[in-house]
Amino acid sequence: MIANLPENEEDRLKALQSYNILDSLPQKDYDDITRLASEICNTPISLISFIDSERQWFKSSHGAKVAATPKEYAFCAHAILKPDEVMMVEDATKDERFKDNPLTTGDPRVVFYTGVPLVNEDGHALGTLCVVDSQPKVLTESQIIALKSLANQVMAQLELRRKVKELDALTLELQKSNEYLERFALMASHDIKSPLTSIMLTGQVLKAKYHSSLDEKGNQMLDIVNSSASSLLKFLNQMLEYSKSYNILTQKKDEFCVNELIQEVLKLVSVPESFRVETPEDLLYIRTSAIALEQILINLLNNAVRYNDKDAGFIRLTFEEKADCYQFRVSDNGIGIEPKNYGKIFEPMVTLNSRDRYNKKGSGIGLSTVKNLVDSLGGQICVESVLNEGTTFQFTIRK
Incomplete structure (x- = not known):
């Protein structure tokens, strides 16, 4: 039986794409989680799977040499339909959904399956952390709790990966902005310095030539012009240095x-x-x-x-x-x-x-x-x- 599409499937797929995890290279952090899941649940196979529009892709596959399977065969495609629940199939050969599934009737002979949905903060189930055995099995309550904890660790790794990529993109954008600001500062300082220097020179000439012709208030006003222009030029030079x-x-x-x-x-x-x-x-x-x-x-x-x-x-x-x-x-x-x-x-x-x-x-x-x-x-x-x-x-x- 082929699983129905989840509600808001389009949004779920967009959320999955935002993590840039599909077709990424193997990573030890994920492989450690699947190895630990197999140890805890005493199963030969443990997988971290993600369900996209056409396939089930495995980020980590402990005990199985498989990169992906068709979506219509995926047990996990059924598991993600209920993001808040752990799906346990004790014996797939007796389950109407899976008894004639090629993954059950053939290699790797999935008889026992338990999958914990990998749910992001928006409630979208991206895939599962699952354990698989070729024999019927039942997990204990403590094993299920441990499996849920490991699934949380998978999501934590995914969120960290996305945040690092966002930070890298922001850093690159800031570098571009800083380069633009530096170029702008150079152009602006040149455009400002010229008239500012002219004001300073004009003020100095006026002071030298007409100070005796001006009253005390007139000389004070010229001094203010000269002092302010000098301060502005000094400030401009400092800010140009800062922009670098x-x-x-x-x-x-x-x-x-x-x-x-x-x-x-x-x-x-x-x-x-x-x-x-x-x-x-x-x-x-x-x-x-x-x-x-x-x-x-x-x-x-x-x-x-x-x-x-x-x-x-x-x-x-x-x-x-x-x-x-x-x-x-x-x-x-x-x-x-x-x-x-x-x-x-x-x-x-x-x-x-x-x-x-x-x-x-x-x-x-x-x-x-x-x-x-x-x-x-x-x-x-x-x-x-x-x-x-x-x-x-x-x-x-x-x-």
Whole structure:
């Protein structure tokens, strides 16, 4: 008797194909499982079979030299019809389904058969782990339990195989993306450097030629233009270097004054005139990755501005030297964050569907980047917030 097709056969076959197991080479891990199944059940043959649209293919065949059989002969094609049950045939010669089956009447003379369906997380039975004998037999309850455990191990191997392949594909895709980003960074830096250099040169010429003709405020504005252009050029060069290697961002360490770095960062952040910014007066010199800390502060300060709905915005930066780390805090009086979202905000591509003071949605990249950088610097980051009152991000950097 030929087995009926399982329900959702098309989906089951797609699931089977997703594991890329059919026609793969023998593997010791699977062979160890079939050998152990035969030992436990005291049967000469044990098989790991998968049922595709036309055949029964064996990933491992202990005690039998067979790679596949026609699907219409397969005992396992019957077993997969009930994914939640173990199918036991004590004597196939007395079973209407199998008594005239070529596998029973001929070689290898399957008289006893027990198959445990191999079921994936979506409930699709892909095949079975089965044991076979040429004599009638009955398995004990403990043998069946052990066989089920071994079937679980087969599925664990299959899931691991699929995840490794998915990871390999993702790694390849990331490599391609990194190569594209590096090329883009090179082109973008070239396009940005030219006008930026022109701004710097023009500012320097104006300062040299007209400083005596300008009042104090005019000279201050020129100084701001020149200083900002210089900071941007330095920042651009650092980011170009980072685009070539992520490790450079966290492994290249320098000794510097945090207060000076904060002032440089504030020049790169568009802080509205109505905002009040408080920074520490005590000097702190640390040795770490300046560009990484710069990136962390830029992201946090930008968020403190963007997600603040107050006319009179307020931002406070503090730092403190601990025994084994440096501790930083960035506080604001913005819109706040619900406690249930504290963990989510550090996940990639999570935006909480909120819009900033400029009615724009975030990219969901900034805070995940901040967390990655803090982690790479051996620190931790956390958030405290009260809705409509403000938020404080606290992070550490290991000494």
